[in-house]
Amino acid sequence: MVDKLRLYVSAAPELRFERDLLARAIAEIPTSLGWTITQTPGADHEPDLDAVTQANVHVLILGSDIQAPVGLEWATARRAGNPVALFYKSSALQTQAAQAFVREAAKFGRWQGFSDASELRWRALRLLVDHILAHSARYEISAAEAETLRAWRKTLDAKAKDRKAIDDTRGGAEQSAVILTTERFTPSEGRLLRTEA
Numbered sequence: 001m002v003d004k005l006r007l008y009v010s011a012a013p014e015l016r017f018e019r020d021l022l023a024r025a026i027a028e029i030p031t032s033l034g035w036t037i038t039q040t041p042g043a044d045h046e047p048d049l050d051a052v053t054q055a056n057v058h059v060l061i062l063g064s065d066i067q068a069p070v071g072l073e074w075a076t077a078r079r080a081g082n083p084v085a086l087f088y089k090s091s092a093l094q095t096q097a098a099q100a101f102v103r104e105a106a107k108f109g110r111w112q113g114f115s116d117a118s119e120l121r122w123r124a125l126r127l128l129v130d131h132i133l134a135h136s137a138r139y140e141i142s143a144a145e146a147e148t149l150r151a152w153r154k155t156l157d158a159k160a161k162d163r164k165a166i167d168d169t170r171g172g173a174e175q176s177a178v179i180l181t182t183e184r185f186t187p188s189e190g191r192l193l194r195t196e197a
Contacts, residue, residue, distance in 0.1 A: 091115055
């Protein structure tokens with residue numbers, strides 16, 4: 001049984017808010033799956049190319065410029081035969097290097113534009129829920145959980161028309177992370193704390 005979905009997010013440092021937003025939004029998906037989220041490291045660290053090749057879902061977000069090592073991460077995923085979901089910030093004025101990268105990547109995948117963080121969140125959450133549902137046997141998603149995911153996706157789509165600007169005062173989730181659920185993971189040490197609703 002696969003207990004964790006491995007997500008790789010390729011994005012330059014200029015997209016810090018978008019990276020943070022996606023990492024936080026994942027916790028909203030009503031699934032028992034855990035998550036391993038690996039993000040493009042800062043310039044002072046090497047990218048985790050093993051995480052790139054092992055990712056179940058790879059998302060690339062492009063702003064105004066393509067910056068190392070995002071291109072390397074994309075090329076590594078392509079060589080491994082892994083599809084990459086391509087998103088670009090339609091409000092960003094792109095450099096010539098970014099425009100050249102868009103043309104090259106378009107040979108292998110379809111770009112989806114997003115006008116603001118709210119639209120990126122909606123597109124990415126739909127992508128992830130669709131992936132989980134398409135691979136429900138692999139992730140051992142129960143029929144009840146699959147139905148919950150389908151209903152949640154419909155709600156997500158209905159709310160898309162009422163999108164509000166997302167508060168950009170949050171921060172701190174733009175780095176790689178692991179999210180575990182109590183349905184599939186039990187701590188080996190310490191006590192599990194639950195909050196009362």
